[in-house]
Amino acid sequence: MKLRLFINKDEDEHIEIHARERNELVEQIETLVNNYAVNLNGYKENEIVPLTKNGIYRVFVEDNKVYASTADGTYQLKLRLYQLEEMLGDTFLKINQSALVNKRHIKKFSSSWGGSLLVELTNGETDYISRRQTKYVMERMGIK
Amino acid sequence: MKQQMNVYVKQFLTFGACFAGLGPIIGGYLLWMTLSPANLTIRGGQVFLAIVSTYIIAFVHGGTIVFHRIEHWSPFKAAALQLLCLYAVYMGAYLVNRWMPLDWKAVLITTVLFVLAYAVIWIVIYTITKHVTKKLNKKLDE
Numbered sequence: 001m002k003l004r005l006f007i008n009k010d011e012d013e014h015i016e017i018h019a020r021e022r023n024e025l026v027e028q029i030e031t032l033v034n035n036y037a038v039n040l041n042g043y044k045e046n047e048i049v050p051l052t053k054n055g056i057y058r059v060f061v062e063d064n065k066v067y068a069s070t071a072d073g074t075y076q077l078k079l080r081l082y083q084l085e086e087m088l089g090d091t092f093l094k095i096n097q098s099a100l101v102n103k104r105h106i107k108k109f110s111s112s113w114g115g116s117l118l119v120e121l122t123n124g125e126t127d128y129i130s131r132r133q134t135k136y137v138m139e140r141m142g143i144k
Numbered sequence: 145m146k147q148q149m150n151v152y153v154k155q156f157l158t159f160g161a162c163f164a165g166l167g168p169i170i171g172g173y174l175l176w177m178t179l180s181p182a183n184l185t186i187r188g189g190q191v192f193l194a195i196v197s198t199y200i201i202a203f204v205h206g207g208t209i210v211f212h213r214i215e216h217w218s219p220f221k222a223a224a225l226q227l228l229c230l231y232a233v234y235m236g237a238y239l240v241n242r243w244m245p246l247d248w249k250a251v252l253i254t255t256v257l258f259v260l261a262y263a264v265i266w267i268v269i270y271t272i273t274k275h276v277t278k279k280l281n282k283k284l285d286e
Binding site for chain 1: 212215216218219220221223249266269270273274276277279280283284
């Protein structure tokens with residue numbers, strides 16, 4: 001694979017990958033860029049922890065506060081959910097009015113006896129997909 | 145959550161009030177269709193009761209639409225509570241107005257019809273959700 005680097009102060013910074021297929025190298029570059037691109041601070045008691053986009057499993061609202069769940073625990077975020085939705089971009093899906101989930105950490109979808117559509121994450125967390133968001137989730141998952 | 149519920153209560157009242165406007169019209173229509181001047185033996189009190197009953201039925205019908213907007217309620221819960229409210233208000237109005245004979249068989253038939261309607265709704269919701277889940281998991285595996 002060829003590497004070309006252009007240094008231009010007047011241009012917006014961006015990375016484009018041209019590959020024949022999605023392989024390990026592409027995924028590693030993607031992970032690196034994603035981890036680099038968004039840096040959030042997570043607050044827990046007196047601790048402030050830098051969180052990476054890829055390390056966040058779910059962002060959710062509870063008692064009017066916004067939290068992010070990661071492999072190391074849950075941290076409070078000092079941003080509103082709509083701001084995070086914009087910041088986190090396409091990797092995250094808004095599944096209901098108070099939660100975003102990282103597509104990369106979705107283990108499976110399931111349905112409850114009550115007819116709710118549920119999403120299970122690789123860390124074992126489960127949340128529901130609201131009826132309003134079902135169509136959007138399906139579209140984002142590539143189902144028309 | 146409490147704040148959110150207050151919004152739903154307001155919506156319930158608003159929808160209820162909007163729909164309730166139709167109640168007296170429906171009541172009037174029913175009386176018009178069932179009574180002819182020759183057998184107009186209905187008393188004023190009965191007319192008043194019928195209008196109030198149809199007002200309440202329409203109010204509850206409109207208001208309970210909100211149940212399906214409460215995000216954290218499952219479709220099962222929303223449909224069950226809506227049907228329960230409708231069952232209570234219809235049964236109450238039917239019996240109070242004597243639109244239905246005060247007989248256990250009539251009550252039983254109406255109850256069974258409500259339960260059957262609910263079962264059909266539940267089966268449809270569950271089947272659709274299962275289908276969507278299957279599609280999403282298939283995409284996830286790709």
